[in-house]
Amino acid sequence: MKKKQKKYTTFDNVVIFPGTVEKLIAQAHEFVENYQYDLANKNFEEALKYTEGDELTLSVYAYSLYEVKSFEKAKDVCERLLSIGPTMYLEVMELYLTICMQLKQFKQVERIITSLLEEGAIPEEQIEKFERLKDINANIAGNVVKQEEPVRNNNDVDPEMFNLQQFMSLPPSKQLNAVHELTMLNIRPIVHHLKAIIENEETHPFIKSIVLILLVEQQVDTNLTIRKFDKVMNVNPAKLELPTKMPQFTQVSKLVVEKLEKEPSTLEMVEYLIAKHSIVTYPFEWLSYDSEDVAISYIDFVKTMFGSVHEMDYELVEFLQNLEKLTELQEV
16 A cells, blocks of 8 residues: 655654745735735745745845834845846845835945946946945935034134135135034024025025024024025025924925825835925025925935936926935035
8 A cells, every 4th residue: 555645844843834935925925015014024024034035035025024113124034135146137136225224224335336336247227226225325314424423521612714805715614514513502693604604695505504403493583584496585594494393395205105104114214305405595495396296206316326217206206316416415
């Protein structure tokens, strides 16, 4: 009599019936398609105990982990995937770099992108996208460094540094550093200097905004005339809201949250850009553009950064690109 063949395998004394792993992976893909990332990740994790996982499985798992902000695990899965040389190498690398940025591993991102560019590993049509990613990384890294700088206890301000002629002789980057040093200091002794900087037509729009924010934060009661983007406004910092409390900022933020409810990673980048750009246009917000159009254009702008091409309001997206340049202290 023929012996019946065993229809199951064991793994660390756990019985695995035929089709179990495939079923777990199939269900995980369904969960991802329905934005149920936590459930998908449980299935992927269970399935990958018993199989090495193919390129598609590991790619979707890494993306799903990223969506729930499980960045360390997502990075590990990407490294596992990159080690097998995936056919979609650049797409996986892009996700990997984005994860490293979330983990504040900015030097690693800089090193990898520089290496890829120098080695000619990036096709010509994708070079701009990776250079933009490199710029975003440098920008975020710079902001993190500024936020982590120790607070100065010295309450003395050097008035000469903010004399209009002296201040305007500095390049914009040094102007910005000088203004940042005032953050924890009493600026009232040099309000007349700061007023002159804001009202000067030659001052960079972003510098004007940073100085104005200082005056608003310290509730300085003075009248200012601000000129930007061919617009003029008379304001009193003591009565002015900060950029993130302005009416249109609130509207645009609410709209993008609603539109990107199921795309948390895109939402995070859009919110970051909105917060940055609200500073450079302050106190004019997004000029005469409609809030709904602004929200949609930010989403298009971010998706364009990562290679998505579709119909959009090119005039408004170009305006957002110019705001991005201004936050980097460029001229437009």
